[in-house]
Amino acid sequence: MFQLLNTILIGITSGAIYSLMAIALVLVWRSTRVVNFAQAGQALLSTYIGFEVIQRFDSYWIALIVAIVAGAAVGALIDVLFMRFLFSRNTQGPIAGVAPIIATLGLLGLIRGGIGIFLGNTEASIRPPVSNVGFTISGHTLAFSPLKFLIVGAVIFLMLALSLIFQRTNIGLALRASAYAPEIARLAGVRVDGIRTLGWALAGAAGAAAGMLQTPNGDGGLSPDSLDFSLLLVFGFIAAVIGGLESLIGAVVGGLLLGLVLAFVLTYVSGSLVFIIAFMVLILVLLLRPSGLIGAKRGRRA
């Protein structure tokens, strides 16, 4: 009974982090029609910035905020410096369709290599800001600690903030309109270039938050070739695909679903199967429901 409860709690916590990453991917996909594989690098860079802030000011909270702001700045910069240039050249030929994808992958390598050169491959680490020892209820230890509470709380807070921006503000309306129908948005006077950069900035912020929350939740380790961040990217992508790649709510649901499935595999089957199962989930969703589990009605062009 407690094992079941703990599994669910673990699933929700890691799922919440996948959701953030999925949101980051969805935001860029909606604004630019590119799956931004550099997101893992952006999140890593932001988390390193957070780590530096912790070294100086000894406060995880300041670091979290600084990392999120830095993540937004990095995202916006990538769009302005690279993506605009790439799209303005309007390439033709067989590679035109895949060039943006390859470019983001190159950026991922660039960021990781850059961090390695300037900061070294030795593992940095971020200690949990609050205890990661589970709460105890009648002698049983729950897999839900103050840290996990913080993580889930932060994710919920960020999602509420995002949905307020998207649903209630003029900027949000412009963001949605540009995502659904860029041409109509332009005719209505929306400056889509700027709005696209804003989408990249929000995505960068979400990715940074995912990195800053994931690191202390795991072993705290941080390194340029971190497998954790590559896996965060992959799981975020799978979560986004489950949600249909278009929808922010879909990304959240996808992240939670994936988190739960993987937590059950981890607890009841075997830790060594986690990745294989995640990959099979991806293939199954793509084969059976290519427009996502909840994106069926709104499934749009890929």
Add this chain to the structure above:
Amino acid sequence: MTLIVSDLCVDHGAIRAINRVSFRVEQGQLAAVIGANGAGKTTLLRSLSGLGHAASGHATWHDHNLLHAKPEKLVRYGVSHVCEGKSVIPELTVEENLNLGALWRKDAKEAKATRENILETFPRLGERLSQLADTLSGGERQMLAIGRALMSKPQLLLLDEPSLGLAPLVIAQIFQNIRELTDEMGLTVVLVEQNAMSALEIADIGIVLNLGRVAATNSAQQLIADPQVRAAYLGY
């Protein structure tokens, strides 16, 4: 304020879709651009609103060069374009679709007044403000598309086939709306239409396009009376 198009050429890949087209539309006039499928009507309109790229020629509205400008900039100069096929965003509500057109306007109060006016012209939209545009009928969508364009406080309105896929009764309603709006708001309108007769009936002047060239241009009444135009484009 006058719309002046002179020697406009637009290429579609290797094909010259618009070939040395020239015409003038004076302020407050409603110009109907008619012609067969593939005559270049939509291409013409897109190059005037910044969506398409002209190869050569000139097009000016007031003091503004319409060619090689971004659509989001032209909107700020008072040029609004309603694309072919009910250009609304189905994922947004009716209210959001309308507000979208006024996002760039600084004065929120004024924008609200514009919205009141539009809802008076199209009361059906007012009843459906909170519905998704996806749930509207074809005619309502067209009203919404025009309403969205009007929210940008245009002086020059470019309409692409508003009658496409609509029932005759609805078409009559929409065309009547277009004429009324032109007169009440002092708009200058370029109306591209396949439905030549209905368009000429409400228009002040008519421009007949054929294979990318201007085949005839005259006042709307005279075009309707012209036997050649009647035979070729009006179907009797």
Add this chain to the structure above:
Amino acid sequence: MHRFQHSNFSRLLFFVLLGGLLFLAGNRVDELRVYQGATLAMYVVAISSLILLTGYSGQVSLGHGALMAIGGYSAALTRNYLSLPIWLCFVIAILTAAIAGAVLGTAAARLSGPYLAGTTLALAVGLPSIANQFGFLGGEQGLLFDVGMPPASFGSDFSPYKWYFWIAASSALIAIWWLQNILRSRFGRIWRAVRDNEVAAQLAGIHVGKAKTLAFTVSSGLAGLAGALLAMTIATVSPSAFPLTLSFALLTGAVLSGVTTLPGVMIGAVTLVATPEIADSISRRFASSENVTMNLPGLLVSTLLVLVVLLVPNGPVEQWRSVRARKSAHAAH
């Protein structure tokens, strides 16, 4: 070279001659160069498999490193557990990777760009780490892969590295020759038709899904061969031999070669072989720290990838060709 491509026979002759030249060259240079020659041949196979996929069938794979891992591990497993002759291990490596590719390709054929890219990337991230978790795959240390000594009849001064080079170079020559043939065949035309316009190809009666799956299968088989060759040159297979950066490097090689120009494959392969050396000489020149030494090769490869995609997306060769074509067209006026 064009004169040699008139018929299958003359092309075969060309490749045999090229092979003879290579082997003569192999006897005249030092061990390090011979070793690099083997690596070069491995990259030629790996990059051409990507070129086939992206340039000739319009699909993208960010995870060819994973398919190489499948090839390398199958070769090592069959060699270690079944003690099969080396050529058979290579054949099995090709077949296993091709089967994996067929499965993946069946799914891939229905996926458009971003989904396929994400799926293959997931594979590249996850597959090597799986090897850590199963005992018979040797964990982090991996497995030894020993292709054995060269036949005694080759003489006693025939070093193992030279033997590697012989195997790798002849594999590469055979692979490229075969690839040239298949690209000139019906399949090649079908793939190009699919790449240029899927809808049009479908209307012309081409089964688009099948064509894409076949391209993916063939490409994966070649990647499997490259994986076995890589395993041979480093004498082991381990998760760290097939890192994510390997997939990046292959992509860089393919883009640099110009994804539609198979003959350009040498540009990419030479670059990939030269990069670590250039990086090494840079970091030694400036007496840099360990950080620089470790990360510079990867950084160079990524920088190159970004620059090429931004500046000459169709590859330098294609760019040069089109500039030249424009100039001559200009001159004709």
